[in-house]
Amino acid sequence: MEVGIIGVGLMGHGIARNVMERGGFGLSFLAHPGNQPTEDIVALGARACATAGEVAAGSDVVILCVTGSPQVEAIVTGEDGLAAALRSGAVVVDCSTALPESTLRMGEVVRQAGGDYLDAPMTRTAAHARAGTLNLLVGGEREVLEKVRPVLAAFTEKVDHVGPLGHGHRLKLLHNYVSVGFMTLLAEAAAQAADSGVDPQVFVDVLAGGGGASAALDRLAPYIVSEDRDALPFFVANAQKDIDYYRAMSDSSGARKVVADGVSAALAETVEAGFGEAYVPELVRLFRKETNT
Template sequence: MGNLKVGIIGVGLMGHGIAKNVVSKGWALGFLDHPGNQDCSDLIGFGAGRFADKHDLVAASEVVILCVSGTPQVEDVLLGENGILKTVKKGTIIIDCSTAIPSSTEAIAKQAEAAGALFMDAPMTRTPLEAEAGRLNLLVGANPELFARIRPLLETFAENIFHAGGAGAGHKLKLLHNFCSLGMVTLIGEAAACAERGGISPEIFTEVLAKGGGYGAAFDRVSPFLLEGDNSKMKFFISNAHKDLSYYVQMAEDVSAGHQTASGVYGALQSLTDGGFGQGFLSETARYFGDVASKG
């Protein structure tokens, strides 16, 4: 298993950590050169190969990891005019670590199988800090045999691995998780903006949350920014949170579930993206909600 050759498409904030841990722990790695990548000089130093063409990368790989923005990008890489499913070798394992719409994932899994490939979704939780440390959470959708076969690779960059079910189940669980986690961060940011406008200091606001029911992982990631302007605990773009909430709402509609609260969070994030803050980090929402309110 350790001799499998791995290729990765998408070496951004999260993908870089995945790639670094895979190659530094003894797995042969190639990556697709792309303007959106982080600095990959360290990967090359570990022996990773750089590929200019995704088909060449896939041809040289037995496992292909996708770590791209979302469903449109996944569909383009796999199914587009130049999609890799047109040329993929039989038996190639494709692991989608992106956040995607489950109904699309389920359809892609069937098309990958028809092309002779093996497909699984393994979206991540946690942040780029944990990605670099090899301590991600992975939510896996795959048949049990494939999951068992590929687990040693996943363990190179994940601390906790959850098998959610068949293909698509990982993405369903990821959207449920992100609705809860991103929703809490958004809620705290909006409350902090209200606190500031109401004359409540960040110090007393965070102290009360820390010692009451408002405490949790979301608070730990936001409070450094509220107190010190430190956004390093959650480098997650508002535009990505907005995208994830849109996926959650679509999933809820697909299964005829209620989404009133999710639609509210989505609307709040929409106001920030409309205000030009989509490339800000979610940990900074208190500032941006204040700016939006001032403009209003």
């Protein structure tokens, strides 16, 4: 199979490289200013394309790894988009974090164009993308998943079929709400501890030995102790976007979202202050009293 990828960013770059190196698949990608440097994948034989339609025309599987629903919709339905050039029987694998209702609409557009659609959002980090050990939450037809499983195996450790189309993104939003919510709460607590003169290593050790032990603590501890932000290269603005997607999903189903509203407000304040491209671990500093006075 020939593979295309749109979105060679922090996550997509690792996916692209592993599709070629580990999977042995030919690769084309959309040339875009938001890509990470692509010289290495070009050296491996990847082909740069000027439009999403050009990527689609040369691919049996197209992986989307972009910011969210507006970008996915523009790629699928826009001028020179996927739908206009998709090969018959091709599969679009949307690894973005998107709204389930949008995913269902895009799935129907792709079906009308003669292809199939899977929502396959990722859990884990850019480091796992580089290592080829991402986890995917896949929604859609099981037969379609089996068709593309050899491609997904090139950059994943675990692939879970979680239900019909849209359920991958629904579960990703639930996952990110819990994950980002925990990290936002922890950053606020760490900021108060620092303001009070608590030794940061003692703070981390106390939490790790009790009810605060968690993946959130593992990811923020390097920043809490030594201001190393690179354990989680995830922009605060993207974290806010994911929380707001969760809130929109909750609104559409009439679900309670009081806590989610609070998390969104805390992140929005940081973004509005000009720190949207700070990494999430940096909330520990941005929430400190001295930063906000």
